[in-house]
Amino acid sequence: MAEKTFESQMERLEEIVRLLEKGEAPLADSMKLFEEGTKLSAALGKLLDKAEQKVSVMQESAQGELVEQPFHAEEAGK
Template structure:
């Protein structure tokens, strides 16, 4: 199956893989292939999210009322 290259398409495929694996109906060899594809997709999606986070900036207002850009800092959960 061809994987759509968009983030959304890759996420949809990963969700499909999870559903298939959760059913537990696939033969072992097929389950292993799905698991491998899922781990690759998960890693690729993680990289895309990291890259997107690096691009996000937060506009802050300084004492003079001027807006300036600051890097986005994710809060630890």
């Protein structure tokens, strides 16, 4: 089985949320959906963390050259 993309996993999570918000599924089905959603949420969080680690910011050095610097999420929010 091919690995699911971030986008396809996000779409499934959104679908699960919609189904649970409707409140029409029997309790057993709702529990299964909730469990699947929890697993997807954790997997998506890991993918986002991994992507954040790969992000870098290019800064200009004193000599005018671009230098790759690690991305710091805390500083990006400022």
